[in-house]
Amino acid sequence: MANEVFMPKLGASMESGTILQWFKEEGESISEGEMLFEVMTDKVNIEIEADSTGVLLKKLYEVNDEVPVNQVIAYIGQKTEDVEGLMKESLEDERDKTPNDNKEDHNLMPFKEREKIRATPAARKQARDYQIELNEIVGTGPRGRIQLDDVKEFVNKLEPDVKVTPLATKIAKAEQINLDEIKGSGVQGKIMSEDVRPQRSRVGEERREERIQMKGIRKVISQRMIESAFTAPHATITTEVDMSAIKEMRQELLPRIEEQIGERISYTEIIMKAVGLMLKKHRIINSSLQDDYIILHPNVNIGLAVAAPDGLVVPVIKECDQRGLTELTEVTKGVTRLARENKLNLDQMSGSTFTISNLGMYAIDAFSPIINQPESAILGVGRILEKPVGVAGTIVLRPMMALSLSFDHRIIDGAPAAAFLTELKETLEKPIVMLA
Amino acid sequence: MKQFDIAVLGGGPGGYVAAIRAAKEGQSVVLIEADELGGTCLNRGCIPSKTLLKQAEVVNDIKKFEKWGVKTNGLQFSLEQMMGRKDQVIHQLRRGISSLLNANKIEVYRGFGTIQQDCSIDINLGDDQKKIHADRIIIATGSRPLIPNIPGLDQCNVYTSDTIFDINEIPNSLMIIGGGVIGVEFACIFASLNVKVTIVETEDRIISSEDDEASAELRKSLERQGIEILTDHEVISLSDSDIEFKAIIKDSDGNKKKLIAEKVLLAVGRVPNTKGLENLNLEMKGPFIKVNHKMETSQLNVYAVGDVIGGLQLAHVASAEGIIAAMNAGGEQVERDDYFRVVPRCIYTFPQVASVGYTESEAENLGYHVKKVKFPLQANGKALAMGEDEGFIKVISEEQYGEVLGVVIVGTQATEIISEASSYIFLEGTVEELSKMIHPHPSLSEGFFESANALMGNSIHM
Ligand SMILES: Cc1cc2nc3c(=O)[nH]c(=O)nc-3n(C[C@H](O)[C@H](O)[C@H](O)COP(=O)(O)OP(=O)(O)OC[C@H]3O[C@@H](n4cnc5c(N)ncnc54)[C@H](O)[C@@H]3O)c2cc1C
Numbered sequence: 008m009a010n011e012v013f014m015p016k017l018g019a020s021m022e023s024g025t026i027l028q029w030f031k032e033e034g035e036s037i038s039e040g041e042m043l044f045e046v047m048t049d050k051v052n053i054e055i056e057a058d059s060t061g062v063l064l065k066k067l068y069e070v071n072d073e074v075p076v077n078q079v080i081a082y083i084g085q086k087t088e089d090v091e092g093l094m095k096e097s098l099e100d101e102r103d104k105t106p107n108d109n110k111e112d113h114n115l116m117p118f119k120e121r122e123k124i125r126a127t128p129a130a131r132k133q134a135r136d137y138q139i140e141l142n143e144i145v146g147t148g149p150r151g152r153i154q155l156d157d158v159k160e161f162v163n164k165l166e167p168d169v170k171v172t173p174l175a176t177k178i179a180k181a182e183q184i185n186l187d188e189i190k191g192s193g194v195q196g197k198i199m200s201e202d203v204r205p206q207r208s209r210v211g212e213e214r215r216e217e218r219i220q221m222k223g224i225r226k227v228i229s230q231r232m233i234e235s236a237f238t239a240p241h242a243t244i245t246t247e248v249d250m251s252a253i254k255e256m257r258q259e260l261l262p263r264i265e266e267q268i269g270e271r272i273s274y275t276e277i278i279m280k281a282v283g284l285m286l287k288k289h290r291i292i293n294s295s296l297q298d299d300y301i302i303l304h305p306n307v308n309i310g311l312a313v314a315a316p317d318g319l320v321v322p323v324i325k326e327c328d329q330r331g332l333t334e335l336t337e338v339t340k341g342v343t344r345l346a347r348e349n350k351l352n353l354d355q356m357s358g359s360t361f362t363i364s365n366l367g368m369y370a371i372d373a374f375s376p377i378i379n380q381p382e383s384a385i386l387g388v389g390r391i392l393e394k395p396v397g398v399a400g401t402i403v404l405r406p407m408m409a410l411s412l413s414f415d416h417r418i419i420d421g422a423p424a425a426a427f428l429t430e431l432k433e434t435l436e437k438p439i440v441m442l443a
Numbered sequence: 444m445k446q447f448d449i450a451v452l453g454g455g456p457g458g459y460v461a462a463i464r465a466a467k468e469g470q471s472v473v474l475i476e477a478d479e480l481g482g483t484c485l486n487r488g489c490i491p492s493k494t495l496l497k498q499a500e501v502v503n504d505i506k507k508f509e510k511w512g513v514k515t516n517g518l519q520f521s522l523e524q525m526m527g528r529k530d531q532v533i534h535q536l537r538r539g540i541s542s543l544l545n546a547n548k549i550e551v552y553r554g555f556g557t558i559q560q561d562c563s564i565d566i567n568l569g570d571d572q573k574k575i576h577a578d579r580i581i582i583a584t585g586s587r588p589l590i591p592n593i594p595g596l597d598q599c600n601v602y603t604s605d606t607i608f609d610i611n612e613i614p615n616s617l618m619i620i621g622g623g624v625i626g627v628e629f630a631c632i633f634a635s636l637n638v639k640v641t642i643v644e645t646e647d648r649i650i651s652s653e654d655d656e657a658s659a660e661l662r663k664s665l666e667r668q669g670i671e672i673l674t675d676h677e678v679i680s681l682s683d684s685d686i687e688f689k690a691i692i693k694d695s696d697g698n699k700k701k702l703i704a705e706k707v708l709l710a711v712g713r714v715p716n717t718k719g720l721e722n723l724n725l726e727m728k729g730p731f732i733k734v735n736h737k738m739e740t741s742q743l744n745v746y747a748v749g750d751v752i753g754g755l756q757l758a759h760v761a762s763a764e765g766i767i768a769a770m771n772a773g774g775e776q777v778e779r780d781d782y783f784r785v786v787p788r789c790i791y792t793f794p795q796v797a798s799v800g801y802t803e804s805e806a807e808n809l810g811y812h813v814k815k816v817k818f819p820l821q822a823n824g825k826a827l828a829m830g831e832d833e834g835f836i837k838v839i840s841e842e843q844y845g846e847v848l849g850v851v852i853v854g855t856q857a858t859e860i861i862s863e864a865s866s867y868i869f870l871e872g873t874v875e876e877l878s879k880m881i882h883p884h885p886s887l888s889e890g891f892f893e894s895a896n897a898l899m900g901n902s903i904h905m
Contacts, residue, residue: 172871177844200846200871 009084010059012043016076018353021048025073026080027223030054031063033155037083044080049227050356051320052349059083064090066155067128091149126153133158171198179203224317235380239415243375243387246428248435250391250406253277256438264333272336274408275311275365278388280335281434283307283327284441286361289427293360295381296418310359310379311339313346320346321379323359367391373409383418386431387411445550447473449772450564450577452556452719455482456758457749458583459540461765465581466547468773473575474549475556475566480540483585483750484758485533491608492628494529496791499635503668503793507830520636522613529608557719558582562744579744579772582720582732583765586713586750593620599683601707604629610706614638618690618704620678622649624790626710627665631792634668641671641704643678643692650790654803654851656817656837657796661853664794664833673702681707715751728753736779738768746772755786785865789858794834797861800849800868803839812842816897818890820854822904825885831855836890838864838874840898845874850891860888874898 014024024046031037031044043057064082068074082090124141126134130153134141137158144161146153169186171179175198179186184203191198221229257272264272286293290303307328310321322342327335345351362379365388376387389409395402410431414424434440447470451462454476462474479486498520505518544551552575554568563576588603590596602610604625617633619626622644630640642649642665648658649665649672662672675695682689690702715731726733726741731753738746746768749761763782770777790796806813817837820826826834834854841848850864867877877895882888896902 173873173876174844174846174871177873177875181844 009082009088011079012081014074014076014078023073023075036062062086129155130158174200175203228318235378241413242416243413245373245411246432248408248432250408268337270336270340276335285431287328292384292427294383304360308358308360310362312364313343315346322346373411376413384414445575447471447577449579451581453583454480455585456484457761457765460762461581461769462549463547464766464769472549475552477555487605489758491529494532495632498525499632502635560722581768582747583749584716584751586715589712589714591711594680595682601709603709614705616704617706619708621710627792630670634670643676644674645677647675657851657853737771785868787861794854795857796853797857798851799865806848814842815839816894818894838894840874
């Protein structure tokens with residue numbers, strides 16, 4: 008019997024996922040463990056593998072459809088299998104659950120007619136996208152059911168072939184561009200030279216703006232930033248830390264740790280360790296606001312802001328206070344690598360209680376980071392720079408680093424925030440106290 | 444106070460077209476025109492000039508036919524009748540516009556409009572005042588002749604393009620100050636009536652905004668018609684003795700000389716009409732109203748089109764802009780670029796000059812590898828048969844794909860056959876298709892075909 012493919016629940020908070028792409032077409036065979044589709048949650052994009060072997064019999068949803076978790080989204084089975092019965096069941100399930108959900112369908116035609124026309128969800132969606140009435144389409148599926156292919160063929164008949172200007176044809180040929188994949192900007196979708204012309208910046212040519220659609224991770228970041236910036240009143244305080252001792256300490260640890268695990272410890276891990284210990288002590292900084300309660304978290308899980316190819320992601324290093332620097336280095340290096348390769352899973356990105364954003368690799372001294380909700384504070388780390396400082400009446404050069412703490416002023420007052428940052432500074436300047 | 448969705452200020456080709464389009468978008472529209480419907484174009488521009496030019500062409504033809512063995516018994520012409528026919532053409536077209544506005548249920552007020560800050564408009568109807576309000580306003584107030592600062596000019600009763608169409612006597616001589624599009628057209632009209640015409644132009648060539656080979660070709664032809672052309676010459680003073688005008692002109696080396704003519708026509712450019720718009724405090728671009736690619740001005744819900752925004756001051760440009768403004772004001776989203784990929788530029792002289800697309804130097808500056816061919820009309824059977832073999836067809840193309848970048852035509856009927864070139868550019872045909880497409884023989888447009896084949900390296904007649 009055909010196996011159902013469900014929208015996976017990838018994390019405790021996940022309620023639905025958006026299908027970003029299908030790696031297989033209907034009719035293609037797939038084996039267990041092969042990538043089947045990519046899904047986007049409110050935190051991350053993840054590629055999902057097939058958990059059975061067979062032929063992808065049916066896709067029930069299209070790219071960009073948002074599907075509740077645990078809903079059937081496809082069937083994998085034997086080529087000859089009929090999935091109609093199964094589908095009917097799952098569809099009826101769906102209808103029972105959400106009796107009034109298919110609002111758009113209601114608009115398409117009078118209620119009675121709608122009842123009569125049988126069509127797969129994918130076909131319905133496609134028809135809706137092209138604004139085609141289902142009753143214009145002849146279904147070729149079992150019992151006259153309209154399949155996605157029927158809609159596609161109907162659309163193809165409406166637009167028989169690609170229209171393209173002679174000039175665009177020549178350019179496309181020279182540039183080896185497949186015209187089927189080009190959306191024409193001319194009258195009735197005719198492909199014009201501009202649609203296929205390689206970007207060239209000619210002298211004197213008016214530069215055009217470029218448009219990047221806000222989607223995927225970018226959209227998530229945007230929503231979360233707005234949410235944070237406009238709900239939590241941010242206050243930022245900064246201090247400068249003399250990093251001489253940490254520098255020395257790192258030099259000592261570097262070869263040892265590298266020998267053990269093959270990773271080079273960086274300042275980030277040492278700062279993380281110190282922050283972890285401080286958070287354990289200053290519990291209000293390691294908290295979240297939930298309705299009328301401030302939740303003081305029992306664990307110290309630090310999120311680390313990482314610049315991934317598609318935008319900012321925040322992998323989480325759990326129990327920072329509990330781990331030694333070797334382990335911390337190993338874990339941190341591991342997740343940042345995954346982050347840069349877009350391979351984090353949802354659990355590796357959830358559960359942080361505090362976040363560190365380190366811009367020290369740039370020429371940044373201090374900045375005011377935006378809190379990663381629902382946390383209550385975030386630490387911004389600047390570069391380490393040799394600066395003249397006064398020590399016992401003389402000016403000496405010291406490796407100085409700025410720390411900026413943005414905190415949610417609803418939860419944390421200035422004094423406890425300052426106390427936390429002060430003690431963090433003292434700890435970094437005298438790291439030996441970490442052992443105390 | 445009467446309320447409308449859209450008010451259009453100015454009834455020229457920018458304004459009346461915008462009004463009709465807006466009405467077709469389902470808007471309630473009012474059109475306010477201080478003078479006559481049709482604006483500059485119909486009343487003192489394109490249409491009267493083309494009417495007189497046609498008559499001039501007939502006169503020239505008759506003179507030419509003498510040599511061909513077609514004799515008339517002495518050539519006579521009545522200026523009165525000529526002007527009468529011109530007025531008739533104007534009236535017929537004006538009636539046409541009026542009935543179109545009527546059919547589209549556009550309310551028309553004949554009076555000067557002054558826009559208030561709140562987008563209400565005060566209309567001066569002479570003996571009456573009227574106030575209306577509109578949600579959106581399209582400004583299409585056009586332009587008028589520029590009166591330059593020439594010492595003595597204010598004491599002289601010179602003609603401009605606004606007044607010369609009412610001339611009732613053919614002068615012996617006419618000095619035209621300005622060798623641009625308008626100046627050279629009038630030069631042809633008056634030269635055909637045996638007037639001694641002198642063009643004084645400060646630039647080093649006439650129609651200086653056009654292709655330089657076209658400019659040189661036209662100059663040769665005009666001089667053959669007896670028109671004197673003084674380029675690199677500036678009029679530094681002017682006086683009027685009631686019988687004749689005396690101008691002091693100076694060349695680029697500073698040499699001065701005296702120029703006498705019975706009448707003077709000023710054609711040195713045009714200035715936008717911005718009276719009545721002051722209250723809007725619109726952002727300007729030089730003397731013109733500044734607009735964006737949707738024809739929006741700096742004021743919300745106020746659009747501007749046509750000569751009043753500068754750019755190419757042509758009637759078809761004004762109309763196209765009017766359509767864009769009307770669509771945007773009617774709630775659609777259209778941009779100027781969608782409509783302005785090709786804008787033909789036409790001069791109705793003898794011979795005509797028409798061009799579209801990039802000029803050679805523009806294309807080169809844009810980084811194209813330019814390949815061009817100039818086909819002389821002397822090699823064209825139809826042109827020879829017509830006795831109109833002056834001029835050429837120049838096709839400017841891009842080397843790799845054969846894109847047609849620009850076309851310049853000097854020659855009879857250039858303003859008609861340019862549209863084949865426009866179509867090629869607009870629909871992105873290349874030199875290759877042009878070289879295969881069968882053209883009628885004999886025809887002037889075979890010149891395109893020949894040029895394209897020359898560009899492909901297979902010309903037959905070149
Ligand atoms: C001699 C000559 C020949 C030309 N030949 C050609 C040609 O062959 N081809 C071509 O394309 N172009 C030609 N042009 C240019 C063409 O006439 C203009 O580009 C065109 O008329 C511009 O149209 P418009 O609607 O912007 O303005 P206009 O045609 O100038 O119309 C503006 C109207 O607004 C009215 N108005 C102004 N202010 C107010 C106010 N406050 N209240 C009410 N009404 C107001 C004016 O009375 C006028 O009727 C020629 C121009 C001249 C002078």
